[in-house]
Amino acid sequence: MKSLTYFYVTVLLLVWMCSCSNDSYQQELNSGSNKKQRQAFSYLSGNTMGTKYHVSYQDKRKRTFQTDIDLLLAEINQEVSTYEENSVISQFNKAKVDTFWFDEASFSGISSNFKHFIVNFQLAKKVYEVSQGAMDPTVMPLVNYWGFGYTEKSVVTSVDSANVRELKKLIGFDKVQLIQSPRMGLTKANPDVQLDFSAFAKGYGVDAVSDFLMDQGVENFFVEIGGEVRVHGVNPEGIPWRIGINVPLESASTGDIFKVLPLKDKAIATSGNYRNYREVKGKKYGHTIDPKTGYPEKNNLLSASVISDECIVSDAFATACMVVGVDEAIKMAEQVPYIDVYLIYGKDDGTMGVKKSRGLKVQD
Numbered sequence: 001m002k003s004l005t006y007f008y009v010t011v012l013l014l015v016w017m018c019s020c021s022n023d024s025y026q027q028e029l030n031s032g033s034n035k036k037q038r039q040a041f042s043y044l045s046g047n048t049m050g051t052k053y054h055v056s057y058q059d060k061r062k063r064t065f066q067t068d069i070d071l072l073l074a075e076i077n078q079e080v081s082t083y084e085e086n087s088v089i090s091q092f093n094k095a096k097v098d099t100f101w102f103d104e105a106s107f108s109g110i111s112s113n114f115k116h117f118i119v120n121f122q123l124a125k126k127v128y129e130v131s132q133g134a135m136d137p138t139v140m141p142l143v144n145y146w147g148f149g150y151t152e153k154s155v156v157t158s159v160d161s162a163n164v165r166e167l168k169k170l171i172g173f174d175k176v177q178l179i180q181s182p183r184m185g186l187t188k189a190n191p192d193v194q195l196d197f198s199a200f201a202k203g204y205g206v207d208a209v210s211d212f213l214m215d216q217g218v219e220n221f222f223v224e225i226g227g228e229v230r231v232h233g234v235n236p237e238g239i240p241w242r243i244g245i246n247v248p249l250e251s252a253s254t255g256d257i258f259k260v261l262p263l264k265d266k267a268i269a270t271s272g273n274y275r276n277y278r279e280v281k282g283k284k285y286g287h288t289i290d291p292k293t294g295y296p297e298k299n300n301l302l303s304a305s306v307i308s309d310e311c312i313v314s315d316a317f318a319t320a321c322m323v324v325g326v327d328e329a330i331k332m333a334e335q336v337p338y339i340d341v342y343l344i345y346g347k348d349d350g351t352m353g354v355k356k357s358r359g360l361k362v363q364d
Contacts, residue, residue, distance in 0.1 A: 039220075041236045048073040049202050050083055051226035057213055058220040058236075065216065069209055073225075076208060079116040080201045082140070088117045092186060093140065093194040101185040114184065120197045120204055121178055123312050127200075128173045130336060131320035136291035138175060140196035141167045143289055146296060164294040170194070171291050203228045203269055203315025210267075210311070223311075230267035230311045240264040248272045248303035248344050248352070258303075258344060259354075261362055267311035271318035272303040288322040299325035302352065303344040306333075307360065313339065326355055333357035 044055040044066050055069065079088045092100050102114055124137045145167055175189035197204075202225045209223045210230045220233030222241055231241035240262045247256040261268065271288070290297040304321035306314040317339050321329035326345045333341040340360035347353050356362070 039236050039238060041220075044069065046070055046073075048225060049077060049081060049205060051202070053205070053209070053223075053225040055209060055213075055224075056222040056236075057218050058233075059216070059218055063216070065213070068212065072208055072212060073205055076116045076201070076205050079114060080120050080197045080204070082196060082198065088114060089195055089197060095188075096191040097188065098191065099179075099185050099187050101183060103183060116204070116208075118178070118180075120201060120312070121195075123200065123204070123316060124197065125173060127313070127316040127320060131317070131324070131332060133173070133291055134323040135199060135316050135320035136171060136173050137195050137197055137199065138171050138173050138193055139289050139291045140194035141170050141192070142291070142294055143196055143198075146289060148289075168294045171294070199319040200312050200316035202226045203267070203311035203313070206230045206267065206311035228267070228269045228311050228315050229263075231263050232265050234264075243268050245270055245303065245305055245342065245344070258352075259342065259362075261305075261307070261342065263307070266307055266309065267314045268305055268307050269311060269314035269318045270303060270305040271322050288319065290323050297323050297325075300346045301326050301329065301343060302346055304329060305342040307340045307342070308338055317341075330355055330357060333359075 039058055040062075041056050041058050042062070042064065044053075044057075044064070046053055046066070046069070048070075053069075053073065055065075057065075077084050077087065081087050082090055082093065084090055088102070124135070127135045128137070142164070145163065170190055170193050172189075175193050176195065177187045179185045179187065205225045206223050206228050207230060209225075210221065210232065213221050213223070214232065218232075220235070222231050222235070223229070229243055231243070235241045241264070242260050242262050244257040244260045246252065246254070247258045249256075288297050289295070301322060304318050306318045306321065308314045308317070317332075317336070320332065321341060321343065324332065326343055329341055329343055333339055334357060337359075340357045342360060342362070343355045345353050345355065
């Protein structure tokens with residue numbers, strides 16, 4: 001919700017990022033005025049979840065964690081990726097049953113306790129409730145209908161309102177329940193109910209890699225997957241990491257930065273619709289689907305960046321913000337003490353404005 005590029009220009013480390021399947025990007029900037037000696041950091045990158053990951057870390061023992069991280073992300077993919085045909089979530093989506101039992105399916109290469117799937121499911125349930133259904137992982141049938149899912153991308157040639165109404169009957173996270181005792185399974189209110197964790201799975205992957213690095217004693221690091229970011233400690237210049245938010249306009253280049261946020265021991269995810277959309281008969285439809293209407297959400301919110309301790313939380317709430325719009329996103333942030341939001345919205349005069357939660361101490 002994507003490619004990503006790392007390169008140095010003197011003291012500038014620029015990262016092209018996107019979140020929730022959009023092409024907004026963020027950057028980590030190293031201060032040219034900082035006089036501290038540059039510290040030695042290791043850099044890793046690879047493919048995962050249909051995008052790229054990048055990791056920068058400082059390890060006194062000079063270890064490389066490429067293989068460990070690749071294996072960890074592959075394990076996560078096999079549980080929560082809808083693009084993996086035999087993943088847990090894909091098998092659930094294909095199963096035309098009332099109850100899907102984990103132990104009756106064959107999950108090659110998947111850990112026996114399905115911990116990655118369960119963490120994503122439980123986080124989704126929490127954000128679904130807090131956001132009053134704005135972030136709903138059962139929106140998968142509508143995501144596919146509008147051409148943003150794992151099915152053919154050019155599905156919609158004309159909008160069928162009757163079809164949308166029928167698909168809406170499958171939507172609602174209360175239609176899926178997790179059973180953990182005495183067997184593990186998921187109940188479906190309708191065999192056609194499907195799940196989609198793409199609104200926060202990359203954020204979870206960022207957290208998993210970050211937790212792994214901390215378990216290895218690494219204190220200073222930057223982890224990014226498809227635009228979702230978590231940082232800890234300081235950057236190679238010995239100062240807090242700084243994450244730039246792209247100008248949220250379709251016409252903006254990938255080097256146009258709207259705002260730079262300094263972060264320490266935090267995660268950030270940014271969502272927007274300005275590049276990831278489908279056009280049907282001259283009308284553009286963004287990728288953020290409102291579960292309550294069945295249609296792509298249309299409001300003046302151009303970009304929603306959410307800061308929290310965990311990237312999975314930031315990722316999920318960024319999607320919720322895009323659905324509810326500026327004012328409701330601010331209300332939600334004020335009611336949820338563990339998140340802050342930085343919102344860029346379009347004004348009536350064609351300019352852009354900013355609203356942020358009270359807890360986010362940054363200058364305009």
